[in-house]
Amino acid sequence: MTAPLAINKVTKTIDDFQLHINNLHIEEGTITAIIGANGAGKSTLFKMIMNLVKQESGSIQVYGESVNAQEDSWKQHIAYQAQTLHGYDAFTGKMLGTLMSDIYPNWDEALYRSLSQKLDVPLNKRVKKLSPGVKTKLNIALTLAKNTPFLLLDEPTAAMDIPSRTYFLDTLLQVTEERNKTVVFASHQADDIKKLADYLVFLQDGKASELFEKDTFTSSYRQFWLKDEPETSIPGEIQRTYKKVILSNDPDATLDYITHNNLEVMDEQVPELEDIIPLLLTKGE
Numbered sequence: 669m670t671a672p673l674a675i676n677k678v679t680k681t682i683d684d685f686q687l688h689i690n691n692l693h694i695e696e697g698t699i700t701a702i703i704g705a706n707g708a709g710k711s712t713l714f715k716m717i718m719n720l721v722k723q724e725s726g727s728i729q730v731y732g733e734s735v736n737a738q739e740d741s742w743k744q745h746i747a748y749q750a751q752t753l754h755g756y757d758a759f760t761g762k763m764l765g766t767l768m769s770d771i772y773p774n775w776d777e778a779l780y781r782s783l784s785q786k787l788d789v790p791l792n793k794r795v796k797k798l799s800p801g802v803k804t805k806l807n808i809a810l811t812l813a814k815n816t817p818f819l820l821l822d823e824p825t826a827a828m829d830i831p832s833r834t835y836f837l838d839t840l841l842q843v844t845e846e847r848n849k850t851v852v853f854a855s856h857q858a859d860d861i862k863k864l865a866d867y868l869v870f871l872q873d874g875k876a877s878e879l880f881e882k883d884t885f886t887s888s889y890r891q892f893w894l895k896d897e898p899e900t901s902i903p904g905e906i907q908r909t910y911k912k913v914i915l916s917n918d919p920d921a922t923l924d925y926i927t928h929n930n931l932e933v934m935d936e937q938v939p940e941l942e943d944i945i946p947l948l949l950t951k952g953e
């Protein structure tokens with residue numbers, strides 16, 4: 669089966685910003701979070717995948733088809749949710765549903781109606797009259813109802829209230845599992861990433877990391893609660909809190925040092941994803 673997304677050696681320069689994606693292959697039926705701080709290049713990457721922005725070099729394929737080719741039937745297999753809903757101000761949600769049902773052969777009207785109802789989106793109001801948060805929710809209902817095998821979501825829960833966010837995340841997980849969908853979403857919300865993602869990719873200063881399996885990634889870090897504050901920096905140490913709690917990205921090296929220096933460990937734990945993500949989002953870390 670052809671991979672939903674295959675990116676090889678892609679580069680893009682915008683003024684003094686450079687984006688490099690060496691190798692990113694997304695397997696069918698997986699959920700991948702693209703994690704990066706503001707300005708890290710997440711939206712630019714998504715726009716390149718949708719051929720809205722052209723890369724300078726390298727290749728991007730969706731289900732084996734180059735996104736830069738003239739033939740663009742691959743677009744029917746992917747639902748892209750941009751950060752904002754542009755160009756639809758004069759339409760109502762109902763009109764947009766009718767429009768999308770003509771374009772997307774598997775349009776799921778029942779899902780569109782139930783999502784809109786649960787998320788409190790009035791389908792009879794014109795888009796320009798909706799608040800930013802309600803526009804985001806309409807955008808989400810439209811994206812999921814396209815019922816494509818591949819979903820590309822750019823910060824889907826930004827500006828959403830908590831009940832809607834919870835409902836959306838649960839529905840996305842359910843739909844993804846029941847219909848074996850592939851999801852790639854951009855986020856810097858640790859909660860969303862923890863709940864949704866199977867795999868993680870970090871974008872830092874325009875460079876994409878390799879693809880990490882989420883649990884393998886968190887278990888490569890360790891938090892050590894020491895009895896006394898160490899005098900010097902410890903091998904593997906990337907953060908020290910309350911003077912005695914050491915977060916390490918090299919637990920073996922840290923433990924080796926602790927043992928050789930007779931430091932007493934009060935407790936040792938695999939950290940939560942939300943403890944690690946902020947450190948990785950900091951520029952130049």
Ligand SMILES: Nc1ncnc2c1ncn2[C@@H]1O[C@H](COP(=O)(O)OP(=O)(O)OP(=O)(O)O)[C@@H](O)[C@H]1O
Nearest residue numbers: 682683685704705706707708709710711712713751
């Ligand atoms: N249309 C544009 N004109 C000029 N610079 C741009 C444009 N679009 C993006 N950039 C620059 O490209 C870089 C990456 O921006 P991008 O929007 O892809 O980041 P992002 O990770 O999606 O950020 P955010 O989390 O704030 O949405 C930034 O330095 C930004 O200033």
